[in-house]
Amino acid sequence: MSTTLLQSNLPGLELIHRGKVRDVYALSDDRLLMVATDRLSAFDVVLPNPIPGKGEMLTQISNFWFGKTAHLVPNHLLDVPLAEVLPPGTDLALYEKRAVVTRRLKPVPVEAIARGYLIGSGWKDYRATGALCGITLPAGLQQAQQLPEPIFTPSTKAAVGDHDQNVSYAVMVDAVGADLAGQVREATLAIYQWAAAYAAERGIIIADTKLEFGTDASGKLYVMDEMLTPDSSRFWPADEYRVGISPPSYDKQFVRDWLETQDWNKTAPGPVIPDEVIARTAAKYGEALHKLAGIRLD
Numbered sequence: 114m115s116t117t118l119l120q121s122n123l124p125g126l127e128l129i130h131r132g133k134v135r136d137v138y139a140l141s142d143d144r145l146l147m148v149a150t151d152r153l154s155a156f157d158v159v160l161p162n163p164i165p166g167k168g169e170m171l172t173q174i175s176n177f178w179f180g181k182t183a184h185l186v187p188n189h190l191l192d193v194p195l196a197e198v199l200p201p202g203t204d205l206a207l208y209e210k211r212a213v214v215t216r217r218l219k220p221v222p223v224e225a226i227a228r229g230y231l232i233g234s235g236w237k238d239y240r241a242t243g244a245l246c247g248i249t250l251p252a253g254l255q256q257a258q259q260l261p262e263p264i265f266t267p268s269t270k271a272a273v274g275d276h277d278q279n280v281s282y283a284v285m286v287d288a289v290g291a292d293l294a295g296q297v298r299e300a301t302l303a304i305y306q307w308a309a310a311y312a313a314e315r316g317i318i319i320a321d322t323k324l325e326f327g328t329d330a331s332g333k334l335y336v337m338d339e340m341l342t343p344d345s346s347r348f349w350p351a352d353e354y355r356v357g358i359s360p361p362s363y364d365k366q367f368v369r370d371w372l373e374t375q376d377w378n379k380t381a382p383g384p385v386i387p388d389e390v391i392a393r394t395a396a397k398y399g400e401a402l403h404k405l406a407g408i409r410l411d
């Protein structure tokens with residue numbers, strides 16, 4: 114049975130961040146408890162109703178990829194049983210599939226994006242300038258076309274309500290230093306390339322993905338946050354892929370399509386989503402988890 118959780122409540126633990134999706138608690142100076150809720154955001158606004166089980170699916174997908182790519186890049190997960198860190202009396206079943214204990218890292222202040230295909234803000238920037246994050250691309254590429262090789266396109270994390278900003282690698286080097294920038298770029302492309310090949314064998318194209326990194330007290334780099342989920346990546350069913358159109362995405366398409374039919378100005382609060390749209394969206398997250406990780410949660 115999947116569980117539903119819009120907002121976590123763990124009395125006695127120090128809540129340090131309530132993000133759009135995750136609630137983050139400090140367990141100590143060097144450990145966090147991250148809880149993925151069932152909140153859904155669209156156009157950067159958190160919508161009023163949850164997608165039941167979504168946080169569990171996100172956590173299970175991330176854990177799957179963290180495990181699969183640990184030989185390439187160390188990640189933030191710690192092997193600490195949840196029962197040891199949850200406050201006494203907590204409903205373990207509500208948290209066990211959606212919460213993880215992690216290293217508490219110092220975030221590298223860029224979103225590390227790898228792109229194998231030209232879509233979204235990448236396509237927009239290319240159409241306007243012929244380049245993307247300072248990388249000049251061949252002329253005449255079409256929307257959703259595969260790039261000659263995957264590229265690393267950092268963006269800066271925007272303040273709440275703002276959209277992230279694509280930046281050049283040189284800007285990233287200025288912000289974090291050449292050594293760290295180089296490590297992040299290499300790790301991002303290594304993870305993307307490995308995962309894209311893995312997904313391709315299962316009929317899914319990973320068009321692009323966003324990773325986050327952090328460093329520990331000694332300066333060692335880890336990949337953190339979430340990994341290769343429908344929230345952080347564009348997954349396309351390979352059999353529906355065509356160059357020149359924006360392929361249907363795996364997850365939020367139903368919600369976005371429905372929202373476009375509403376008289377809503379894309380600022381909070383968002384409209385209540387109908388049950389039918391919720392159910393179809395939940396099914397999509399479940400499908401991604403099953404197709405990629407071979408896991409079913411129901």
Ligand SMILES: Nc1ncnc2c1ncn2[C@@H]1O[C@H](COP(=O)(O)OP(=O)(O)OP(=O)(O)O)[C@@H](O)[C@H]1O
Pocket residue numbers: 130131132133134135136137145189215216217218219220273325327337338339
């Ligand atoms: N191991 C880690 N150490 C420190 N911070 C982490 C770690 N893993 C993830 N984070 C941070 O925890 C937060 C997760 O929350 P969530 O993804 O819901 O936030 P968000 O809405 O995407 O972003 P924002 O931080 O702007 O609210 C992010 O800010 C992420 O950078």
Ligand SMILES: [Mg+2]
Pocket residue numbers: 132338
């Ligand atoms: Mg996030």
